[in-house]
Amino acid sequence: MTVSIWQAEDTQPIREVDVLVIGAGLAGCAAAYFAAQAGRSVVITEMRDVALGASSRNAGFMITGPDTYYHRAIELYGHANTRELWALSDKTHRYWREFAKQGDVRLDNCGSMLLAESAEEGKELEAAARALNADGIDVVYHANDPLKRGYFGAVEHPWDAAVQPYELVWTVFKASGAELVNNNEVYKVEQTGADYVTVHTRQFIFQARYVMICTNAYSQFVHPYFAGKVLPTRGQCLVTEPLTENVMPVCGYSDYGYMYYRMTFDNRLLIGGGRKLYKELESTSEDRISDPVQAYLDNYLRTKFPDVTAKVDRRWAGIMGFSVDGLPLIGTIPGSPRIGFAVGFTGHGLAFGSGVAERAVDHLLNGASAGILDAARLG
Numbered sequence: 522m523t524v525s526i527w528q529a530e531d532t533q534p535i536r537e538v539d540v541l542v543i544g545a546g547l548a549g550c551a552a553a554y555f556a557a558q559a560g561r562s563v564v565i566t567e568m569r570d571v572a573l574g575a576s577s578r579n580a581g582f583m584i585t586g587p588d589t590y591y592h593r594a595i596e597l598y599g600h601a602n603t604r605e606l607w608a609l610s611d612k613t614h615r616y617w618r619e620f621a622k623q624g625d626v627r628l629d630n631c632g633s634m635l636l637a638e639s640a641e642e643g644k645e646l647e648a649a650a651r652a653l654n655a656d657g658i659d660v661v662y663h664a665n666d667p668l669k670r671g672y673f674g675a676v677e678h679p680w681d682a683a684v685q686p687y688e689l690v691w692t693v694f695k696a697s698g699a700e701l702v703n704n705n706e707v708y709k710v711e712q713t714g715a716d717y718v719t720v721h722t723r724q725f726i727f728q729a730r731y732v733m734i735c736t737n738a739y740s741q742f743v744h745p746y747f748a749g750k751v752l753p754t755r756g757q758c759l760v761t762e763p764l765t766e767n768v769m770p771v772c773g774y775s776d777y778g779y780m781y782y783r784m785t786f787d788n789r790l791l792i793g794g795g796r797k798l799y800k801e802l803e804s805t806s807e808d809r810i811s812d813p814v815q816a817y818l819d820n821y822l823r824t825k826f827p828d829v830t831a832k833v834d835r836r837w838a839g840i841m842g843f844s845v846d847g848l849p850l851i852g853t854i855p856g857s858p859r860i861g862f863a864v865g866f867t868g869h870g871l872a873f874g875s876g877v878a879e880r881a882v883d884h885l886l887n888g889a890s891a892g893i894l895d896a897a898r899l900g
């Protein structure tokens with residue numbers, strides 16, 4: 522939203538706070554939780570309400586690891602870093618499971634399968650399975666399609682899960698004990714003193730000791746530092762009417778992550794992805810579905826699941842924040858050591874959200890290392 526000359530006169534009431542988190546998605550609520558655990562008093566400011574961004578529009582896959590197949594991640598990021606990423610994702614899932622238990626959040630321990638859409642992808646998955654097993658990660662490699670739907674092999678992660686993400690984020694928010702100021706967009710953040718930050722919002726001007734930016738896809742609109750570093754990328758899904766059979770017993774993930782599918786808790790088939798051929802069109806923060814991607818998803822439903830005759834009941838979109846190198850970003854804004862961030866989840870917020878939020882809070886409050894996720898790597 523734009524800011525008028527009248528709004529920019531800064532007549533809003535001033536509020537002093539200790540830690541101010543911007544954004545109440547899974548990252549912001551987890552950051553609020555860890556800051557509160559560190560003894561801080563925390564306020565979250567959110568332009569909509571809890572979890573109304575990508576965090577309640579995703580497919581709810583808790584798949585361990587980054588968005589690149591394991592052996593390719595080793596090539597891209599190095600072996601030690603890839604292990605670090607895996608451990609962080611594992612830790613993230615442990616946190617989500619603890620929260621899920623506390624909040625009675627629906628979570629299905631169905632496992633996941635990375636599936637090959639071509640013989641070439643099948644070879645990639647075989648290499649990924651070998652690299653995972655060599656690192657002591659006990660995945661199961663299937664040379665043939667275990668689902669009998671025309672895939673070219675699979676890697677099974679039996680410990681992965683499918684979650685109800687909206688319930689999860691609300692549970693994390695409640696566990697944080699933080700105060701929420703909703704309907705309160707931030708339009709300027711600046712470190713104005715050695716030990717405080719001024720945050721201009723619609724309702725208040727906050728003077729905060731520390732600020733944690735958790736606005737993922739929208740980060741460039743909060744601070745120019747993120748322009749060209751976190752790119753808004755639209756993701757889309759459809760879901761059928763309830764089925765009488767479970768046609769997808771795991772979280773399925775194929776075409777190098779461009780396609781994904783699962784059953785919902787009321788036995789509908791959810792299919793998401795389909796943006797591979799439409800990357801330019803889908804490089805947007807506009808929250809609406811697009812015809813070409815939805816047609817692609819429809820076609821996938823018809824060809825891969827010809828046994829499903831139920832109608833499509835709902836279609837939706839959400840905006841993800843893709844970092845330029847595919848990994849989340851932790852750091853502080855250069856020259857503003859009191860303004861931290863945890864952004865750039867690249868479609869994998871459930872894989873990394875709480876682990877990254879914890880590390881980002883520790884980095885901001887205590888100067889702890891951000892490891893491979895240190896945003897300084899991007900210059």
Ligand SMILES: Cc1cc2nc3c(=O)[nH]c(=O)nc-3n(C[C@H](O)[C@H](O)[C@H](O)COP(=O)(O)OP(=O)(O)OC[C@H]3O[C@@H](n4cnc5c(N)ncnc54)[C@H](O)[C@@H]3O)c2cc1C
Nearest residue numbers: 544546547548568574575576579580582707756839870871
């Ligand atoms: C269709 C789709 C499917 C996906 N599937 C999966 C999946 O299966 N597994 C997985 O791990 N990940 C998946 N993801 C990605 C996952 O949803 C995100 O990585 C995750 O939600 C990011 O969480 P976040 O808190 O960083 O961002 P968000 O949930 O987007 O939260 C950011 C918050 O900041 C608020 N905000 C923005 N600007 C301002 C401002 N100026 N002032 C105040 N508040 C502001 C927003 O309103 C929003 O609530 C999917 C995403 C989509 C869209």
